[in-house]
Amino acid sequence: MRRAHITRNGAVAAGVAALVVPLTVVLGGASPAQAASCTTSTGPYQKQVEKFLGRPVDGKQSATDCKATRAFQSKHGITPTIGYAGPITWGVMDLMNKQKAAGKTPNKAGKCPTNKGRIACVDLSRQLSWIQDGKKLVYGPVPVRTGRDGYETRTGLKKIYWRNKNHVSTIYDVPMPYSQFFDGGQAFHQANLSMWNPPGSHGCVNMTKTVAAKYWSLLKNGDDVYVYGRKPGT
Structure with a gap:
């Protein structure tokens, strides 16, 4: 797994709504x-x-x-x-x-710790993330895009240790807005593509701009992050 080098410069309803996808695709002109x-x-x-x-x-x-x-x-x-x-x-x-199907109870199985206070949960199996405080759902669940095969997002209990709202990857030379690093070069950050774009990221937890900005407002350095499960195809 390559680590992204860090540069020196550095509402529940809304979350659930992000999961609703139209079952009928609107057909327009060919791209x-x-x-x-x-x-x-x-x-x-x-x-x-x-x-x-x-x-x-x-x-x-x-x-x-x-x-x-x-x-x-x-x-x-x-x-x-x-x-x-x-x-x-x-x-x-x-x-x-x-x-x-996760609806408003993404942690129904109790796999994300409820004894840590505020914590960001990442379920690799369902490619979902949410923020909870104890057993209370604070925000989400929202679809995310995690590491592809060979660049898997690492599992376990972690903490946010560095944040940079305007970070740029020095490896891939791409913007990573709202970056919140929690494990080496792996971070929550905005990505300007579909959250269902295969095969996945290089290890980070990709989010839409709206979600990444919300996570930025709800989390801070020292907050816990728990990653579990296994991304399909890895």
């Missing part, structure tokens, strides 16, 4: 990512993908099925963008379903 030909092949997860997208569930690829699937793939950075109902596309959709 550059949609330029490839639309496949006529029926994928192994055809029925599941059709159901998720609100399409007639017949298990047979149609031009409209393909167009809807391509729109979903383009939106979330799934390649190749050819409308094939394969394992990666269904894996993203299945993860979204599991995230939505």
Whole structure:
């Protein structure tokens, strides 16, 4: 796992709402990512993908099925963008379903400690994060994007030790707004892409701008972070 070198310069309803994804994809003009030909092949997860997208569930690829699937793939950075109902596309959709099922009780199984006061929880298995205080949910749950295979976000109990609102990675030369480091080079920070963009980050916990800013306002140096589970595909 590469460590990101640190430069010297340095509401519950809102969280749950972030998980709600439309079951019918609005189809617009083709983006550059949609330029490839639309496949006529029926994928192994055809029925599941059709159901998720609100399409007639017949298990047979149609031009409209393909167009809807391509729109979903383009939106979330799934390649190749050819409308094939394969394992990666269904894996993203299945993860979204599991995230939505968490509702307002993401810690129902009690895996994130409730005896630490305020703590940021990260469930790698469901790619979810939330902030709780004891048993009280403070914010979330929200979808996050954690480390890909070979760059896994490390599990265990940690503490936020350094924060930089305008951090820039010296390894990848990319902005990391609202960075809150909790384990070596691993941090919460804003990422300007879909939280379901495969295969994942280089170890950090990616968040949307809104979520990263909220975490910045709710957490401080010394606050606990607990990471558990295993990201699908790692």
